[in-house]
Amino acid sequence: MELGVLRGASLLLCCASLVCAALPVPQNVTLHTLNTNYVLKWVWDVDLVQDDARNVTFTAQYLAKFKLKKPKNKQDWTSLCESTPEHECDFSSAKLHYLGVWLLRLRAQSGQSVSAWIVKEFCPDRDAAIGPPLAVNVTPVKGLLQVMISDPLTFSNGSMKELLPNLYYFIVYWKMSSSTPKCNNITSANKLVILPVLESWTWYCVRVRSLDDYYKKRSFFSPTYCIQTDGHTPYWQIVLYFLLSLGLSFPLFLGLCLFIFRAGKLVMNTFFPSVPLPAPILEYLGDLHSSEMPRLLPAEPELEICSDNLDILIPQPQDTEVAEITLKVHLPAETSQQSGRTLSRHSSCDSGVYSTEGSGPRQIELEGVKVEKPGGKVQGVEELDEGVQDVSV
CATH class of the missing domain: 2.60.40.10 (Immunoglobulins)
Structure with missing residues (x-):
């Protein structure tokens, strides 16, 4: 009885081995390495298999060699290329330790048919090639x-x-x-x-x-x-290079000077013109920069002032040719009430009034006004300039 059981088990093992060996193994399995780039390549001959087994795929795995000492059911093989139709598998991404020893294996499969494993031992430090400088x-x-x-x-x-x-x-x-x-x-x-x-x-x-x-x-x-290679430059070459550079840079220098001259002239004509600006424009510009600049015209509208009475007080001159005259203008009542304020203007301009030497009474003509000096009081005004209120001479 025991003999029959053993024969049956051996028959099953033989059948399993025949099924596993139904496909041939890949040929010319090589590992191409450069620095830490590892690519496993192989050749597959389609003519070696039957027509129903031409759709073949491949599986590649790796394992550290020291793990072979463990039982087979505890060997942890890592599949990197699973059922790929390609004829190569890149192990670079697996980051195999450079000083370690690794086992790489490969097999083919087509449906239920598989080939035997092909195992290669690989040590990067020993087997991997190095490349030239980058x-x-x-x-x-x-x-x-x-x-x-x-x-x-x-x-x-x-x-x-x-x-x-x-x-x-x-x-x-x-x-x-x-x-x-x-x-x-x-x-x-x-x-x-x-x-x-x-x-x-x-x-x-x-x-x-x-x-x-x-x-x-x-x-x-x-x-x-x-x-x-280079070397010491001869003196004649230095002189020649200098002359060439000077000849090329001289026109540029002239052009730069001409540009600066015309730009400066344009700036001077713009900000400092040779023809002076008209007086009203200069006065307007002066008002913009200084509010205290004297004005020729009043800021508010002019008022017509008429007067019937004119008092002139002339002090005794002391060895001077020009007497000082103070004109007081009395506004009419109607004009004062309408304006509501008293406008005054002082002028230091020469009035054209001159005095003559002598001790006796003297008469001074001031635009049709006769003044008797000293202490005289004159009434009557022939003509009064419009807009003039106080005049000091």
Whole structure:
């Protein structure tokens, strides 16, 4: 009885193995690496399968190698590409630890038919290739060449020197004009390198690659950069450059001077005109800037003032040719009541009144008014200028 049970179990295992092995395994499974970019690629031959099994998909998984010691039911394989029709799977996004050891496996399936697993062991520190510098910048400096190197980058744009502390660079340079160039080289772990012993005003070509000696890693070379070295400029070239620059800048200087001259002339004509402004405009502008400036015309409307009585008081002059005359104008009652206020104006202008020497009484004519001096009182006004109220001479 026990023998029959064992035979039945073995038969089931054989059938299961035949079902699992119904599809062939993928061919030429390779892992393409550069820095921390890992891409698993394979080849699938359609002619190896029957017509009903041509729609084949693939599944790729990874597992840390130390987990193989656990039972199979506890091995936690992580599927990265699940049932993909592509013939490659990118493991870069899995962020495999650079110093760890990993197992990558791949199989094909079509419906219920599957192939056997193909397992590859992978250690990035040992197996992953390193790339050349990200960029190389070559510039001439005082007859030499300065080489600026950018580190190769990881998948997350970090420097590879964080994973490979002993990474350094191998720089090769040669003279481009030579028919049989003699290559010179220099190694450096720095990102800024000065190439020594170069000829002035000569073309040189430079290329760089990355190296790591622990696992003998060598990258391919960067693109070749060619540039000419500089040197001390001859004096005749300095003089020639100066004359050329002077000849080019002189017309510009003249144009600038002409522009400044015309602009200054325009400003002077605008703010300081040669023809003076009319008196009313000047008076108006003066009123804007100073409210205390004397006015020729009253601010309020003029009033006609008429008077029948005129008193003139003339003090005794003391050795002066011009007597001081005070005119008092008495407004009529009607005019005072209508205006409600007394308007006065003083003038210091010369009235044209002159005095004559002598001790006797003298008469002074003031626009038709006869005055008897001293102490005389004159009545009668032939004509009084309109708008004049008080006059002082």
